[in-house]
Amino acid sequence: MTFEWYVVARYYPLLLKGLLLTIKFASISVVTALLFGLLIAVLQSLRVPVLARLLDWYVVFFRETPLLVQLYFIYYALPSLGILLSAGLSGVLAITLNEGAFIAEIIRGGIQGVDSGQPEAARALAMTRLQAMRLVIMPQALRNVIPSLVGQSSYVLKDTSLLSVIAIPELLSQAGYINDKVLSPLTVFLAAAALYVLLFFILDTAGSVTEARLSIGEQKRWKF
Amino acid sequence: MRANLILKTLVLAAGLTAAGTGLVYAATPTTLDKIVQNGTIVVGTDASIRPLSFVDPTTGDVEGFVPDLVRLYAQKLGVKAKVMDIRWAGLFPALDTGKIDLVAANVTTTIPRTAKMDFIDPWLFTGASFLVKKDSSIQTQADLNSGSVTFGETKGSVYVDIVQKDFPKAKVLQFDTLADYTQALLTGRIDAVVDDSLVINLSALKGHESQLRVLPGTFMPQTYSFAVRIGDNSLSHSLDVFFRMIKLDGEYAAIYKKWMGSDWQPQTVGY
């Protein structure tokens, strides 16, 4: 098995087409997952009576079941319950629900990490719980967890590769299609891997820059 | 004295070289040699289509038209057959790397594929069929070439390119398995499926006759062939002989009738 350059040279337009679709889905899903996760985390923290409990269950369930199974359910099972969503919508929904649960946990951790003096002070200043949340707690919580959130968005990027199983022609799908024609799997999948790493690099660098700007970390140097 | 010695040395060297070459030649066994020596032929099939090749849920064994042919060949050769269920896309890499000796599946014989494998004479003749929903507005092949039609095909199927060529206005979506595209057709995600007639009628349509129908007519004659590694001449010749013999003496017809349910009609080309 060798890396056959001619395959890349001849079929790179297809790979780029797939790459664009991957970027599109990743971008949309990151935004929706972040917003959704934020909503969940806030609702959970406010301890809205019945809803918070339901959300707890939702988060646990979606974190401990595989995205693939969730995706299959939305795409293949929901139609028999009368809910027929397009492939794109199914994909975004699955990723949003899945990653949203993880993001909710991260943000909730951030909220709890805010010094307990803050909400007390807010209450002392006669703010409603909602005001306290919006003006005092959330800004601090989010600052704390931005590095984790950026890390999570790289997971969203990797998740888009699963969309190939519901017939969305993103990067991995295109790589597979090219392989079916030329039977050169090492070439196409290494090429796809390289493109994914490139995207990851962009995300990761952006994350590092953000983290450096926000926090003054301690460099620990251990000598063994 | 010296000349004698030199002459003897030369003769000895020549003799050793000849013997060595002969030994090397004889020592490089062909795949068929290895199969006979080991007593087993390792065959790969994609056991996902009744009645061609499928996994019997009660025994877990691979059964069907293809396994029967393979086991008959092994029996005649005097070896055992090890039939492995390998997902379609993994069949050709498995053949390349030597994990299997023979790909026994519904491999559509196409010229581009001959660059990567050696085909045996076809074991089945078929054509293509179009599957649509019962209440679909599509009635003829011409209806399919429209921007509002979306086809569903399995990844790696020859039909992906065929659709793009013959129905340029339609869209094609690629699915992992037949089960996936059937489900997609039933739920209205796609409008049509084109696949080998046998696959359509015996696998995709089965169980869904009340919701799906096949377009009338025959299209695009196809053949299925088994495949061996490029250059495995002794094995491919052996299989060619096998197929010709069983088609002459009625064994093929018996297996055909068992799995297809109808009598086998030989093609006029003489196969």
Added chain:
Amino acid sequence: MEVLATQVSLLRVLFLRGLVPTLALVPIALALAVGVGLLGGMLRVMRIPVVDRLIWFYIYLMRGIPMLVILFLAYYALPTGNDPRVAATLALVACHGAYMIEIFRSGFEAVTKGQREAARALGMNFWQRMTLVILPQAVLVIVPAAVGQLIILVKDTALTSIIGYVEITRMGRNLMQTIMMPVPIFLYIAIYYFAVCHLLKLIANRLEHATRVRLGSTERAAPATARAAGGAR
């Protein structure tokens, strides 16, 4: 009544026959990944210039390449890879091993400086320090994180169905063709994974609780150094 019977038999088929492939895959993958993690973690804390960079690069790649792509590469591109189970194991070990390296490294670096300096002061060489002092304490931090990684590994086994490994997800998809009941099928599959993962999560919580109790203060951890010192002499 018949509906109930079908559901029960469906459940039984899925769960029982689904457990076997999972058990055939997960323990080996976990053991190998832990091995990779231990080895890589130790190498990283040794801070050997070129090696450390290489390991870092390997981890970077594993973080950036989707699991599915690694699975396809293992399946198609490696000579032994056309066996879905071998390919799946390789891919899982490659990817999760990388994360394990980081987990082990964090564990090692979590052992307080005092411990390590004390060990060095007692004249222990690297191996003695590692095995007698650092590892026993690091383990308390590593194990909860490793179990968390294990949960992700179990979820990733669902992806192996795409390269043909016959585990519960693949069985469900095949069943979809013959039994037209996608809703219960995928629901049961989800519940299966949930059951396995949640069980692991409960174990992780227990371990984390034990860790917090143990790592209360450096005084608590000090006896390990003293014990080790006695052994080294």
